[in-house]
Amino acid sequence: xxxxxxxxxxxxxxxxxxxxxxxxxxxxxxxxxxxxxxxxxxxxxxxxxxxxxxxxxxxxxxxxxxxxxxxxxxxxxxxxxxxxxxxxxxxxxxxxxxxxxxxxxxxxxxxxxxxxxxxxxxxxxxxxxxxxxxxxxxxxxxxxxxxxxxxxxxxxxxxxxxxxxxxxxxxxxxxxxx
Amino acid sequence: xxxxxxxxxxxxxxxxxxxxxxxxxxxxxxxxxxxxxxxxxxxxxxxxxxxxxxxxxxxxxxxxxxxxxxxxxxxxxxxxxxxxxxxxxxxxxxxxxxxxxxxxxxxxxxx
Numbered sequence: 390x391x392x393x394x395x396x397x398x399x400x401x402x403x404x405x406x407x408x409x410x411x412x413x414x415x416x417x418x419x420x421x422x423x424x425x426x427x428x429x430x431x432x433x434x435x436x437x438x439x440x441x442x443x444x445x446x447x448x449x450x451x452x453x454x455x456x457x458x459x460x461x462x463x464x465x466x467x468x469x470x471x472x473x474x475x476x477x478x479x480x481x482x483x484x485x486x487x488x489x490x491x492x493x494x495x496x497x498x499x500x501x502x503x504x505x506x507x508x509x510x511x512x513x514x515x516x517x518x519x520x521x522x523x524x525x526x527x528x529x530x531x532x533x534x535x536x537x538x539x540x541x542x543x544x545x546x547x548x549x550x551x552x553x554x555x556x557x558x559x560x561x562x563x564x565x566x567x
Numbered sequence: 568x569x570x571x572x573x574x575x576x577x578x579x580x581x582x583x584x585x586x587x588x589x590x591x592x593x594x595x596x597x598x599x600x601x602x603x604x605x606x607x608x609x610x611x612x613x614x615x616x617x618x619x620x621x622x623x624x625x626x627x628x629x630x631x632x633x634x635x636x637x638x639x640x641x642x643x644x645x646x647x648x649x650x651x652x653x654x655x656x657x658x659x660x661x662x663x664x665x666x667x668x669x670x671x672x673x674x675x676x677x678x
Binding site: 560 | 610611614
């Protein structure tokens with residue numbers, strides 16, 4: 390089995406695939422299954438922003454007031470590349486869902502965090518999150534992003550509930566008969 | 568897929584039971600993200616339309632199912648709704664079980 394994978398969620402699924410396939414490598418069902426990821430996707434988990442172990446956060450989402458516009462925030466979240474490290478739904482990479490940092494506890498915390506990042510235009514490539522001063526992301530925009538982040542909740546089904554995936558894994562574990 | 572689609576013909580020619588699930592993000596998206604990243608690091612803000620110059624593969628979108636069909640494969644897509652994916656994979660597996668290659672063009676989030 391050959392897998393080219395770089396997206397975080399895809400990578401996870403592919404890794405699970407390989408893990409299960411390896412157990413039964415000698416008895417795989419299909420001669421070849423290729424999951425081809427094209428064009429080249431970003432090496433999200435290898436070189437994404439600050440992927441050290443995330444500090445333990447709050448499993449429950451914040452309940453503080455939100456004043457921004459989540460619709461605008463969604464576009465800003467995409468345009469500024471936040472999804473590259475935090476996922477489109479805050480569930481992958483340096484995830485928010487289930488691990489809410491104190492930096493996200495309130496709007497004020499979020500703004501202070503964005504402005505206080507020290508990693509300004511590093512001379513060498515960095516995987517740390519850059520800082521976001523007023524001139525690249527004003528307060529209103531930052532609050533919109535915060536409003537969008539606050540809409541995040543887990544949508545991922547448990548692996549055992551993905552019926553097609555389970556069928557494939559089950560089929561792959563049966564002896565191969567050409 | 569853009570650079571060496573002839574591999575599909577090889578699979579069809581030799582009847583290789585190969586299921587290809589294409590994760591199609593319609594871009595050289597690593598480049599887009601690099602541009603976003605550099606802009607962020609230099610505190611310039613980001614103009615997403617400029618990031619897409621020479622990096623996005625859209626307008627028009629490439630129909631990879633037809634590309635595969637032109638090489639003699641059975642193929643389907645683009646799949647843009649996750650609800651359609653399961654049935655497509657089942658159809659693909661049926662074809663592969665019969666000993667033929669199959670391609671599914673799946674449009675994914677750009678990462």
